[in-house]
Amino acid sequence: MKLVACVNHVPDTTAKINVGPDGKSIDKTGVGFIINPYDEFAVEECLRLKERNGGEVVVVSLGGDTNKETLRKALAMGVDKAVLLKDDSVRDSFSVARALADYLKELSPDIIFFGKQSIDGDDAAVGSMVAEMLELPSVSVVVKLEIAGGKAIAEREIEGGHEKVETSLPAVFTAQKGLNEPRYPSLKGIMAAKSKPIEEKAPVTVASKVEILALQRPPSKSAGKIVGTDASAVPELVRLLHEEAKVI
């Protein structure tokens, strides 16, 4: 099977995010970057599918040179090939999707895996956009995947439950937490990854369709009120919710 995982290089989940001087982007000083956590589930699932069905796992990232760190992490996990679509310009989801779709069309994968969303932009759009551009079916927010006889059964999260979706292959999936437990790269894997090649290509450029006007910190929350410390405080809390906050 030809399996492709698309990965993004994003600020660490614990990083404190400040608005940069231009007021439209973040201040990257002192911010550590990691593989997008949802993309890690995508890479892991591709590796497992290869272990079960044979084939090749290719990992692709669109971005600047620093994205190579994330590609090396994927190589250390065991992917066969890494490709950097080299471009560090600011792009919206549509423009990112177009660049990825344009490259992926050449590869003709059986399965393309994304994380459900990138924790910087949080659009949750690129995977589904790429699917549409490649005229492939897609299933988003996947927590379980089974492949049999050229078809896939994907379980996805919806409000209050799950949906089991059947899809033909090739197809695009976006990974949700719970799909798998990503492996820790072995020391051997990390050392080997240092010397594995990363292919660089120039991605196609299309104009973005969304313009960022400003980035702002959210307004700070006012202090809460401590009503009590155990179940005996409940009647007073209920009274306050009813009479003061007027929410019940």
Place this chain on the structure above:
Amino acid sequence: MKILAVAEQRDNRFKKTAFEVARTARVLADQLASEVVGLVIGNNTKSIAGELGGYGAQRVIVVDNPRLGTYSTTAYSKVVSEVAMKEQASIVLLAATAMGKDCAPRVAVKLDAGLAADCTALKVNSGEIVATRPVYAGKVSTEIKVTSPTKVFTLRPNVFASGTSSGSAAAVDQVDIELVENDFGSTVKEVTQSSGKIDVAEADIIVTGGRGFRRSCRCLACGCRCGMATAR
């Protein structure tokens, strides 16, 4: 100008978000001298469609098909974009629910439109819509505008007010959209509800607490006479 308000239904009942989307479309339409057209997709949904009139839709288009009774990413995306094109809607609004977040990106590509996803506010500045949405896991928020002629917005559930229904019924138009086997590349085979749990997204009020709250939580739920969704 027309705003297409995609109203989500499950089992032929509108989700709360359907009314939030219709009302938000109305608020925008009043500032942009536009018409609000609702869209309902499903099987035998004609009977509920008119309800959107109470929330600001002037007309509602119903696309009914036995195969649309269950969700299909590819089929629903095709229906939304074909209706948007037929109506020449320049703005398409959906709720940022599981369904909305799933099909909106595909609709955006079909309409060659920019997508503003999971918006928490929409305002009109000099005839242009400025959307506010959270980024970096909500650590910062961003104000954006969609620069393409056609624009798709998904609205975070439970943020935009639906208001109360005026009771007026919208005119309902049944429209046929041709769907072929290929349009059903992915289809839902089974839906399982998490047993005994309330769909948090449909709740009017949500009370949350830290781990130490767990014991008091049941007492609070009893005291307020409300359901308890989950304790992790």
